[in-house]
Amino acid sequence: MIAEAGHYALVLALALALIQSTVPIIGARLRDPALMNVARSTALAQLLFAGLSFLALTTLYVTSDFSVANVFENSHSAKPLLYKITGVWGNHEGSMLLWVSILALFGGLVAAFGNNLPLSLRAHVLAVQGWIAAAFYLFILMTSNPFLRLAQPPLEGRDLNPVLQDIGLAVHPPMLYLGYVGFSIAFSFAVAALIEGRIDAAWARWVRPWTLVAWIFLTLGIAMGSYWAYYELGWGGWWFWDPVENASLMPWLSGTALLHSAVVMEKRNALKVWTILLAILTFSLSLLGTFLVRSGVLTSVHAFATDPTRGVFILLILCVFIGGSLTLYMWRASSLKQGGLFAPISREGALVLNNLFLTTACATVFIGTLYPLALEMLTGEKISVGAPFFNLTFGPLFVPLLLAMPFGPLLAWKRGDLRGVTQRLMAAGIAALLAVALVWAWTTGGAALAPLAIGLGVFVISGSIVDIAERTMLFRLPFGAAFRRARGLPRAAWGTAFAHAGIGVALIGIVCESTWNTEYIGTMQPNDVAKLAGYELTLKDVTQRQGPNFRESIARFRVTRGGDEIGEMTPSKRNFAARQSSTTEAALLSRGASQLYISLGEEAAGGAVAVRMYHKPLVLMIWWGPVLMAFGGLLSLSDRRLRVGAPKPAKASRALQPAE
Amino acid sequence: MTRIVASLIAVMFLLAAPLAHAVQPDEIMKDPAQEGRARNLSKELRCMVCQNQSIDDSDAPLARDLRLLVRERIATGESDKQVLDFLVARYGEFVLLKPRLNLHTLLLWLLTPLVLIGGGFALWWHNRRRGRAAGDDDAVMQLTAEEEARIERLIAKETVQDKPV
Numbered sequence: 001m002i003a004e005a006g007h008y009a010l011v012l013a014l015a016l017a018l019i020q021s022t023v024p025i026i027g028a029r030l031r032d033p034a035l036m037n038v039a040r041s042t043a044l045a046q047l048l049f050a051g052l053s054f055l056a057l058t059t060l061y062v063t064s065d066f067s068v069a070n071v072f073e074n075s076h077s078a079k080p081l082l083y084k085i086t087g088v089w090g091n092h093e094g095s096m097l098l099w100v101s102i103l104a105l106f107g108g109l110v111a112a113f114g115n116n117l118p119l120s121l122r123a124h125v126l127a128v129q130g131w132i133a134a135a136f137y138l139f140i141l142m143t144s145n146p147f148l149r150l151a152q153p154p155l156e157g158r159d160l161n162p163v164l165q166d167i168g169l170a171v172h173p174p175m176l177y178l179g180y181v182g183f184s185i186a187f188s189f190a191v192a193a194l195i196e197g198r199i200d201a202a203w204a205r206w207v208r209p210w211t212l213v214a215w216i217f218l219t220l221g222i223a224m225g226s227y228w229a230y231y232e233l234g235w236g237g238w239w240f241w242d243p244v245e246n247a248s249l250m251p252w253l254s255g256t257a258l259l260h261s262a263v264v265m266e267k268r269n270a271l272k273v274w275t276i277l278l279a280i281l282t283f284s285l286s287l288l289g290t291f292l293v294r295s296g297v298l299t300s301v302h303a304f305a306t307d308p309t310r311g312v313f314i315l316l317i318l319c320v321f322i323g324g325s326l327t328l329y330m331w332r333a334s335s336l337k338q339g340g341l342f343a344p345i346s347r348e349g350a351l352v353l354n355n356l357f358l359t360t361a362c363a364t365v366f367i368g369t370l371y372p373l374a375l376e377m378l379t380g381e382k383i384s385v386g387a388p389f390f391n392l393t394f395g396p397l398f399v400p401l402l403l404a405m406p407f408g409p410l411l412a413w414k415r416g417d418l419r420g421v422t423q424r425l426m427a428a429g430i431a432a433l434l435a436v437a438l439v440w441a442w443t444t445g446g447a448a449l450a451p452l453a454i455g456l457g458v459f460v461i462s463g464s465i466v467d468i469a470e471r472t473m474l475f476r477l478p479f480g481a482a483f484r485r486a487r488g489l490p491r492a493a494w495g496t497a498f499a500h501a502g503i504g505v506a507l508i509g510i511v512c513e514s515t516w517n518t519e520y521i522g523t524m525q526p527n528d529v530a531k532l533a534g535y536e537l538t539l540k541d542v543t544q545r546q547g548p549n550f551r552e553s554i555a556r557f558r559v560t561r562g563g564d565e566i567g568e569m570t571p572s573k574r575n576f577a578a579r580q581s582s583t584t585e586a587a588l589l590s591r592g593a594s595q596l597y598i599s600l601g602e603e604a605a606g607g608a609v610a611v612r613m614y615h616k617p618l619v620l621m622i623w624w625g626p627v628l629m630a631f632g633g634l635l636s637l638s639d640r641r642l643r644v645g646a647p648k649p650a651k652a653s654r655a656l657q658p659a660e
Numbered sequence: 661m662t663r664i665v666a667s668l669i670a671v672m673f674l675l676a677a678p679l680a681h682a683v684q685p686d687e688i689m690k691d692p693a694q695e696g697r698a699r700n701l702s703k704e705l706r707c708m709v710c711q712n713q714s715i716d717d718s719d720a721p722l723a724r725d726l727r728l729l730v731r732e733r734i735a736t737g738e739s740d741k742q743v744l745d746f747l748v749a750r751y752g753e754f755v756l757l758k759p760r761l762n763l764h765t766l767l768l769w770l771l772t773p774l775v776l777i778g779g780g781f782a783l784w785w786h787n788r789r790r791g792r793a794a795g796d797d798d799a800v801m802q803l804t805a806e807e808e809a810r811i812e813r814l815i816a817k818e819t820v821q822d823k824p825v
Contacts, residue, residue, distance in 0.1 A: 235717055242712045298711075344787060356779045364772045371768045381764060384706045386714065386757030393772045414808070522685045601684070610685060 003068050006056025007147040010097075013049040013104065014137035016042045020107075021130030024123035036119050039126035040111040046133065047108030054088075054101040057146055061088050067153035070094065070146040076159035076578055078549040086169040087160045092294065092310075093146035095173060099290070100136045102174075102181045106210075107133065110185060117206060124192035125185075132184055135317045143310045159549065159578035168228030175221030176248055180286040182214025183255055187283030190276045191325055194332040204266035204275065209637055211262060211279075215255050216633040222248050223626035234584035234599040236614045238513075238622060241387045243298045246369040247289030253362035254282040257355045264351050268340040268413060271348070273333050274355070280329060284322040285362070291318050297373060343415040350408035350416075357401040364393050402456050402503065406463020409496050410470065428466050432459035443516070450515040453507065460504030464497040495636030499629045506625025509593070512618035520613040523604055533615035535596060536560045537569070542609055550574040552585070555600055555609055559589060566591075571598040571611075593620040683716065684724065689731050698731050701740055705730070705747065706757050714757055 020042035027035025057070075061084045066072040074091045075084060089098040107129040114122045140146070189207045193199040225248070230238040239245065258278040264271045292298055295311030342348035368385045376382055406428055410421045436455035443451070469475065471493055472485040520532045524539045531537075540556040552574040559566045571587035586599040594617045601610030683702075689695040702716035707723040715723040715730075726747070733743045747755050759765045 237717065240712065240717075341790065352783060356776070356783065360772060360775045360779065363775045367768055367771045371765075375764060379764065382752065382754040383759045383765065384712075384754055384757050385759060385768065386704075386706060386712060388704050388758035389768075392758065393769075397772070397776070413812075414805075521683055521688065 002056050002059050003065070003147040003149060006053045006060070007145065009049045009053040009056065010137060010141060010147075013046050013053065013100075014134060014141065016046040016049065017130045017134040017137055019130075020046060021127050021134055024127045024130075028120045028123050031120075033119060036123035039123045039130075040114075043104075043107040043111035043126050043129065046130075047104040047111075050101045050104035054097055057094060057097060058085060058088050060147075061085060064157065066155070066157050067149055068146075069148045069150050072150060072154055072157050074160050075157040076549055077156060079160065079165070080548055082167070082170060083160060083165045087164075089173050090160050090164045090169055093140070093144045095177075096136070096140050096144050096294070097146055098174065099177055099181060100133060100140065102177050103129070103133050103136065103184060106182060106185055110188075110210075120196065121189075121192055121203075124195050125188045128188035128191045129184065132188075132321065135321070139310075139313050139317065143313050156578075159576065162550070162574065162576040162579060162581055162583045163232060165576075165583075166228065166232055168224065168232060172221060172225045172228055175217050175224055177221075179214050179216075179218025179221050179255075180248075180251060180289065182210065182217060183251060183279075183283040183286050185210040185214070186258060186279040187325070190279035191328065193276060193336075194325075194328050197332055197335050199272055199276065199336055201266050201269045204262045207279065208259070208262045208266060211255065211259055212633050212637050215252075215259055216630045216637070218248070218252050218255060219626050219630045219633065222252060223623050223630075227623050230619075231586050231588060231597075232583070234586050235612065236517075236519075236586075236597050236599075236616065238619075241368075241390045243369050244293055246365050247292045250285040250362055250365050250369075251282050251289060253358050253365065254278055254285055257358040257362070258282050260351045260354050260358075264348050268342065268348055270340045270342065271352070272336050276333065276336070277329060278355075280322075280325045284318075284325070285366075287318050287321060291315060292369070340414070342413070345411070345418050346416040347408065347411045347413045350404060350411050353404055354401065354408065357397055361394055361397045361401075364397065365390070368393070398507075399456065402460050402507065405460055405500055405503070406466065409467045409493075409500070424470055425463060425466055428459050428462035431462040432456065434458075447515050450511050453511040457504040457508035457511065460507065461501045464501040464504070467500075468494070468497050491639040492636045495632040495634070495639070497632070498635060499632030502625045502628030502630075502632060504625075505621050505628055506623075509618050509621025509623075509625060513616050513622060516617045518615045521611075523608050523610050525606070525608045530611070530613060532596070532613050533617075534561055535566070535615065537596075537598070537613060539609070539611075542603070542607060545572075547574065549578065550576045553600075553603065555598075555611070557587070557598060559596065569596065569598050571600045573600045590620060593618045593624070595619050683727065687724070687727055687731065689735070694731075694734050697740060698727070698734055701730050701734075701743060702727055704744075704757050706755050708751060708754060 020039055023042075024036050024039035027033070027038065060068050060071050061075055062081065064071065064075060064077040064084070066075075070091065070093050074094070075087050079087070087094075089095040107126060110117075110122070110125060110129070114125075117125070186207050189203065189210075193203055222245075225245070226238045229240070230236065258275065261271050261275045261278055265275045291311075291314045295314050297311055340348075368389055372383050372385050406425055407418075407421055410424060411418075432455040435458035436451045439451035439454050468486070468489075471489055472482045474482045474486075476482075477485070518533050520530050522530060524530065526539050526541050529536050529538045536559070538558040538560070540558055542553055542555045544551065544553050552572045554570050554572040557569040557571075559569055567589055569587035569589050572585045573582060574585060575582045584599045586597055589596040594615065597614040597616060599612050601612065603609045683699070689698060699716060703714050705715045705726060707713045707715045707718035707720055707726070709720050709722050710718045713723070715726045729747075730743055733746060738746070744756070753759060759768065761769050
């Protein structure tokens with residue numbers, strides 16, 4: 001009954017999406033406000049029914065209704081409640097349902113909070129959202145229905161893949177989807193602007209907060225996924241340049257570029273055509289990511305060819321939306337007026353440079369991910385493109401980008417004073433050189449590049465501090481006055497500083513982890529001691545334990561340093577009976593930003609066990625960086641200038657802006 | 661409809677990676693320098709039955725065989741290049757995670773510099789062209805620049821005063 005209701009709700013959502021995608025457009029043509037307002041009510045109703053459908057599937061999972069094929073294949077009655085719920089999106093059908101639910105959520109938010117949008121713009125934006133939603137509802141209903149019943153309901157389910165039975169699944173996919181799908185708003189605004197043939201700084205003001213929201217979630221989602229891979233997969237890697245990871249990195253790179261070019265558009269009314277293109281490309285890359293992951297084309301080109309129903313359907317959606325929007329772009333973009341002029345050395349110029357490097361980085365990830373597929377399809381030749389390729393091509397792009405980054409916020413709009421900015425950044429430069437010298441002296445005979453890279457990270461972080469210090473006139477005004485200025489500083493300025501510093505923090509973490517990572521691989525008996533980076537790790541014992549739906553063997557390690565007790569680490573290995581598979585639960589011990597990491601291997605005869613231990617210096621900074629970046633994004637989002645329903649004073653100051 | 665195992669896990673971006681234990685204690689070479697070379701080479705070689713894993717990361721039996729093979733060749737005194745050549749001759753280019761530059765991979769390697777240089781050139785050209793177009797009404801431009809500086813000062817003052825409580 002619940003399954004059928006969920007299925008029916010989905011059909012109703014499709015019907016609503018179809019109305020939402022046509023009626024408002026007709027209304028805009030006829031200039032009929034009533035018809036245009038249909039967009040608002042259908043978007044809200046669509047959210048209701050998509051939500052109900054999602055709720056229905058969740059209920060089926062929680063009550064372990066194994067008469068539904070999807071629940072049978074991915075759940076187990078003995079599974080903890082949290083994993084029953086997260087199991088909803090731990091499979092293809094359910095994750096697509098989550099995808100459309102989030103799409104409906106964003107559409108609903110625009111409908112609910114878009115009261116200050118011009119009526120026809122809102123109608124067009126929601127209509128485009130309706131097209132996307134309709135396409136994906138059709139996809140789910142025709143190829144991936146999660147509500148299919150089994151004729152003979154089994155007594156027990158097949159259980160969720162053990163790797164997925166983790167808190168990571170509760171957080172990572174929803175975050176990632178909020179990011180992916182959030183970019184659909186920027187896309188819809190871009191297409192609406194092209195249809196209307198009108199775009200101005202106000203447009204950028206509406207688009208930026210939505211893009212920022214999507215970007216914050218995507219940043220956190222990627223970081224979360226990376227940390228999950230780090231502790232769950234058991235060999236301490238945190239980024240694998242896997243096509244599925246790349247699929248999420250590409251929209252992030254172009255979304256970051258979009259955020260920056262939207263600033264230029266909002267402030268200076270320039271780069272309009274480019275910003276529109278980036279908005280289209282960013283969501284196209286999100287769709288591409290969905291296609292890559294969902295079609296099975298990554299597993300192998302042949303798997304795709306033998307079971308093409310889903311793949312071809314998504315490929316069609318991809319072609320229609322990307323091809324359609326780009327055609328519209330080529331047709332209409334020339335009608336958009338070019339905006340303000342600026343000298344190459346200026347804030348705009350710096351943001352253009354940022355866009356150039358981010359776009360190139362995105363193109364590199366794109367070609368590295370798709371080239372092997374294309375080559376195999378065209379010539380049958382199989383090649384691999386993995387981490388060594390990306391380290392060589394993608395990595396170097398960030399050196400000039402990060403070197404230029406502290407200059408950007410300090411340059412003036414229109415025409416900047418490079419020499420003046422260089423002087424103001426002197427302190428950051430000195431801090432960076434000191435860091436290089438210190439690291440060099442401290443790690444004699446290490447890799448030569450690492451101290452330089454750390455210097456770059458320090459430069460970026462201190463550049464952000466200089467930026468804030470300059471804006472508040474710290475050291476030049478009495479402290480109280482500087483403090484008042486700091487409070488008066490736009491939140492967006494603080495956001496920029498935090499986000500930029502976050503990049504520096506992540507860079508330092510990445511460099512330290514990959515350069516000075518030490519490991520110990522060996523077979524240990526109880527009471528054996530392993531020495532690693534100044535720590536002594538003693539294996540106390542190995543015990544067995546019965547979990548809710550698994551058996552695990554737990555090893556206990558005593559960690560000491562120079563005789564001082566520091567803590568206990570208990571890595572384990574779990575065996576899941578239902579799927580005949582096992583997972584490694586690594587044990588982590590944080591010491592500041594550094595971590596000790598132990599994962600267990602096979603048990604050998606006589607109570608011995610194979611272990612891998614790592615000491616990862618400053619590894620946590622890799623994830624603190626993105627958290628700082630997301631925090632910066634949040635600050636920027638809370639800027640009154642961007643707040644939806646802009647308050648009066650902001651409007652007054654806007655009226656004073658040059659009308660160019 | 662056949663269920664693609666990977667599609668299960670691919671919700672997130674961890675692929676259906678077998679839980680790895682990679683290099684086993686019994687594989688490690690006695691000479692740390694040689695072991696270091698072996699580890700570095702392993703990171704550039706693909707485990708052909710896995711999804712996008714190097715043999716250094718994978719615990720598949722094939723990866724173990726390849727790791728042992730690499731160490732065998734190193735022990736006989738071969739250079740890194742000779743070891744790679746041997747593996748490519750045996751398993752094809754697919755085994756390399758960093759493809760070699762040849763006719764088939766030309767675009768792959770050249771795209772990054774091409775986009776960067778092409779993009780840089782396009783920007784330069786665009787800027788020059790627009791600069792020239794703007795040069796025609798130079799007088800108007802200068803006037804606005806001055807005024808705008810004044811306006812921008814005003815706005816700066818305004819925004820500081822504007823700030824809430």
